[in-house]
Structures are given as C-alpha cells and as structure tokens.
Amino acid sequence: MNLSQEIDDSRIALDAHVRDMIEWHFNPETGCPFWLEYAENLDFDPRKEIGGYADLKLLGHFQDEWLRGGPVRRWVPKAYADQPIYVFETGGSTGVPKSRISIRDFHIDYEIFSKTLSDEGFPPGSDWLMLGPTGPRRLRLAVEHLAQHRGGICFLVDLDPRWVNQLVRYGKNEELDAYKNHVIGQALNVLRAHENVQCLFTTPKLLEALCEKISLPKVGIKGIFCGGTEMDAQFHRFAREELVPGIDFIPTYGNTLMGLATCKPFDPVDNYAIIYYPPQPRAVIELVNPENPEETVDYGETGRVMLTTLTREFFMPRFLERDEAERAKPIPEYPWDGVENLRLLTELQESVVVGVY
C-alpha cells in the first residue's frame, strides 16, 4: 500500500474512532458526569452531530481549568465506576495542579510504545532503572509497567520536580546541587549493584548528570528512553555523539493528558531533528495558528499544539497546549501528522520555569 492510501485509511479510522468515543462519552450508560452535564447545556446532540474528527470543533476547546480541583470522580466514566481508579497530576509547582483519572490507559499507551522499542536496545527480560519524576505522576507507574510488560523489574529513584522548580525559582543553587547529587547517588547505587539493569528511563538533565559520574555502556546500559522535558536537535546530537554513544537513545514526548508520542526512527538525513508522532487514534496533535486556533498551519510551518485525547477513560477535545512546533508530514510508520522541534510557546519562554529536572 502506498503512503497516501495509508494516510487516507488512517483518517477514516480516526473518524470512526471519534464516533465510537463520542458515543461512549455522551451515552448516559457509559459516559462520565462531566461530559453528560456538559451535553445538557449544548443546543445539539454530539452523538448525532459529530461524525468525525473535524466535527469536534463543535465542542470548542477543552479548558485546562476544568481539571483543577474536584470532584475528581466527575471524570470517571459510568462504565468504569467499579474499577480501581488512579489519579495523576501534572504541573503543580504553584497552586492547584491539573489532575486526570486513569484506569488502564497508561498500561495501554506504554504497551503500544513498547512495540516501537528494539529488542537489542531494550532486551526482553532485562531490568530497568526509572530515574525521573515520581510522586503523583503517571510516568513513574507507566515506566514500571513498561519494564514489567517487557519481562523486567523496575528500580525506582524518587524525584520531586516541584521541589526542584522551587529551588530554581528562588535561585537556591547549592540546594539544587545537593538534591541532584542525592538523586544521582541513588541511581549510581542501583546501576552498580544490579547488573541486569540494561534499560534506563530518565530526563535529559538527569542523563547529563548521571553521565558525569559513570559510563553507562560500561555498566551495561543498552537502551535509554528519554523524556519528561523538552529536547532539541542539539541535545539529541550531543546525547548520541558524546553522552551515550553506542546506546539506543529514544527521545519521547509525553504528558499525563495525552499519553506518549514516539519519535521518528533515527535517520542521519534528519540532522538530529526530533519528530514526534502521537499515538493516533488514541490521541491527535494538530498544529494551529496561535492567533486563530481554527486554522491548521501548513507543513513546515510553526503552530501551537492542539491536543485531542480520545480514549474510553478520558476525552479531551482540542486542548490548546503551551507548546509550539513545526508540522511534519506523515511517514510509513505513522501515516498521520507529526510535530518537529517541539518547544514551549515563544510567548511563554521568558516566564515559565520548565524542564528543570
């Protein structure tokens, strides 16, 4: 099948998935209280009017304020009311964090992601070290599930990014350094004591800090899944050429609201550009004109990230993220739009403490 046929097919599949999700979330038997109440105030029936992805604009833009504060159960679909529920938080350095419920989504997302990992870089049965933000974040449980799904056991080191943010905000460099050393010291202990740890999840900054203290190939690390904060092409190159040459290095972009976007397989032609593809149809990223979010930008143009999450656990239509990127063309592995050079929105770059851990 040629690429354009695959693109058409993926679009048809997306529209069908949208109809399925709309039926689920707006059906009084299965939907969550939030969306059922929301539908009562609409002058149309989403189940009748929304026939595909393009029609989601009838619902406007999801507001992140809806996720701050409770009752958190209003997000639990009726069909899952008896299931054990997790709550995951995002941000939260100041004020009330955004929270999202989950049941199995993080398992499903990471099982899908697992299929993109090579057995050479991430050998089945090998153990993992999760060196990244823990606490109320989905990442900690997700990485542990990924390790278990691949037949391994996951070692964990605690890291509180909200505390790190505070230290940065108030310029407490010495405390920041002490905390970093505390975290890295624990990671070194795991790596030195457990030789079956061959896979690592970590953030760009912690990877740098770790590589100052230890040679990761020498302790047997074969694959690194890196994420949690933004990465640019220069960091990607620096990691592959200098920090961890010879190790399978996989950049990712994920968040609690969307799931996990995987990176286009490494190709020297891309000159280290990081191009992510969302896990469509479970999530869709559209890049839109920041001045007019109803307008999608052209390929190669810069746009604001508009995120739609479409799972049975969570429905989040057309949420305007605080990130921007260039729109990338579909590829055979991912026959839908990707995003290149993802970063914080230019207008926010001066004011937000981001990606500090």
Added chain:
Amino acid sequence: MIHIPILRAGRSYRSLNTIHVSHIKTGEPLVEVSQANRGLIAKDLVDIALQKEILGQRSVAELISICKEAARLFTTATLPLDGTTQSPTDYIQQVSGTTGLPEALCQENLFKIQGVLENIDTVLDGLTRGLDLQVLDTGWGVQNGHTLSYVCETDSLGAVLPSNSPGVHSLWVPAIPLKVPLVLKPGREEPWTPYRIAQAFIEAGAPAEAFSFYPTDYPGANEILARCGRAMLFGGGSTVAPWVNTPRVEIHGPGRSKIIIHEEAEHNWEQYLDLIVESVAKNGGRSCINASGVWVTAHGRKIAEALTERLARIEPKPLDHPEAGIAAWANPKAAHGISSLIDRHLKEPGATELTTGDRVVELDGCTFLRPTVIWCDDAEHPLANTEFPFPFVSVVEVPSAELVESMDATLVATAITEDPSLTRDLIATPLIDRLNLGAIPTNQISWDSPHEGNLFEHLYRQRAFQRG
C-alpha cells in the same frame, strides 16, 4: 552569513542550535552564533583542569610576551573567523552593527584592549603590587628577603559578559598570563570581541586549550558560574541576585559612578565642566565607569544648568560618522521603556529634568536616547542615584556632612575637594571601589591600579610557606 562557533577548549564546534543577531540599522541578520547546550558546557568543564595544566606549562614571562603579540594582532591582523577571516575594519563594523556603538567609539575600545594587552606587565605589576611573577611559575620565591608563596584557587575563570562596550573585555584578559584558562559566555549582541581576543591570543602562540567560548542561554550561563572555581558576572537585578553571596563569583553590577564637588572648590566649578562632560558622556555613556551622578554641596542647580547646555550639544549621528558620540539601541523597545521609566519617576517631587526636547530620537534607521540631565534636590529621589546606559546624569545637592553617608555603593568616585575631613571620610569608606582625588575623569583608567576588583586576588591566595 558569518558564523561564530563555540570554542571547546580551543576547538571550534558548530551547534545545531544557533541564533541570528541582526544589524540594528537594517534589521537584517548579520551573524549566526552557535549556542552551547548546558550539558555540553558541563561536560567540557569536567576536564578543565587538563586545560589549566597545558596553560601552566608556559612561564608567566612567555605568556606576557604572547600578550604583547596578541595586542598587535588584535589591532592590526586579519584573524580567522570560522573558515573566513575578519580584518580590524570588519571587526569594528560588526561590533557597531550589532551593538549600536558608533564605529569611532568601537575604534577607541579596540585601542583600550590593545593597551591592556600591550601593557600587561604594568597591569600585572599593579594587580600583584610588584610581585616577582616567577613566583607563579614555581609556586614560591624569595622577594625582598621574604619567602612568598601563592596558590591558585581555581582551574578556570568563568566570565558571563555584557554587550554594552568592548572595552569591558580588558578586565578578564590578565587571566591568561596568570595561567588560568578562560570560560567565556559573551553577551548576545557582542560575541565579536571575546572571540577576536581569543583568536589573537591563539595566533600569538597561546595554547588554544586555554580558551573556551560558549554563547549560551541562562541555564548555560548558570552552569559556567556554578562550575568555574572563580567567575565574574556582569549584570544587575535578578541576573546577579542568586550569586551575590557567593564570593567566588565577582559581581560587576551597576557602577553608579560619581563626581563629587565640595563647596570650597565650587567657586571654580566651571573649570570642571569638561571633566564632568567627559565622565558622563565618553564612550556613549555606556560604561559603569561613566559618571551618572554629580554630587555637590552647593550651587547644584547652576551646575546642572551649565551641564545641560554642554551635554545638549552632543547630538545623535549616524554610526559611521567620525564624530558620533552616542550609541544606538539594539532594542528600540528598551530605549522607549527606559525613557518612560524616567518620565514616571519625574512625576515624583524632588527632581526636575533640565534637558529639553525629545529624549528618544530616530535617525538613520536607529533609535537613540539623547543626553539627559536631572536636577535633584532630594538625594532619596529614585533618579538621584541610578544609572542608565546612555549619557544620563543627576546633579544632587546634599549637605557636606551627609555626603559620603548618602551616596551609597559607587564604583568610581572622583572627588574635587580640599576639605581634609571629607577627604578622610572618602578614603575611609568601603562604599567606593575606586577613588580619584582631584580632577581625574571617572572613566580614566590607570594601568597599574586594579579596576573593578583585583583579578589576581580573585584567582590567587597568598599562603604561609616555609622551607627547611
């Protein structure tokens, strides 16, 4: 387009992350500058002790003669610039193009840097107070019958640099003959001068490993400050706040330099007008050693009026005009912002602007701020003791007895007074970094006197030493 690379212990590196700095007149990109990612800086600095070892293999005497050759090359040679070359004329046009400093002033700054490199032995003599510099080669020595030993407290000198005036780069130059490798983070608009000084040194025979040059962002700059054993940081407010209590980081903040005229001398104040004008306006008024205050004990208003008449003669001119004396603003919004800030403060009682006409002017595609004179009869007024990077001066009248106490931290003070009590107080106060007694412009530097901290004392510590 011209590209300025990163220097990683002398090795050129082109980053995938670059910024374009535009010519302030045309708005067209003039140079692409490679940006170092934070981790790259951190990784390189892990090995900085090796670079110090390489530099340390040269004797101080050898490094001094390299400095003198670098002086010649910096001023006259066509030097490498990432696969292309840069003549002295190119350099002056490029610095002027991105910073807005008139070409004539860039030329003066070039000579200032040449002066420090050329007279480096005199500079080192001033910094070390006549130490026999062989002591730094051997670690100890005997001088005037005393055994002396100095220990170097760092493997590198980090410098987070400003863009205001090229002459400022003469401050870190002595680190090389003092055997300390440099880790330089240039200002966004002024990568030119530190890069050219490094190239001149390398061409003159200095080990390239001694020069690391990292155009970078805020986290990158922090990495330099956190990892270098000694550093200098230029800036004010929130930039320097996290480092003010870190003695290994020498802060170069606002100068708030002043000229003080005491009443006994004041019947002659007119004869000092040239001195005041030079102190306020030389080098476009951009330096921290430019006077931003004239503090007097009487006749303040008259002095302010006379100064207004003199400074008003300095009008903006195109940047390539041989008599251009005011710098254009790389960021016109900043010029408008500062002008609005001054206007807001003028609404508070206690200060009056004596200069007239538009403060912000557009000329030849550039934005300028014209000289501004404020008459303050209240030393507590927010405009009484402040500075801006253009010829801005407040004339403040205070009673003689309160003068020293009220003037606050001052980088350079030129005091014109015959009064023994005031002279004593000025000599005694730690608020003044450099004191000129008599008619010496604030911007006049003596090669043999430490300026803005003593770099030798920042890098070295004298220690007890006995040999049995």
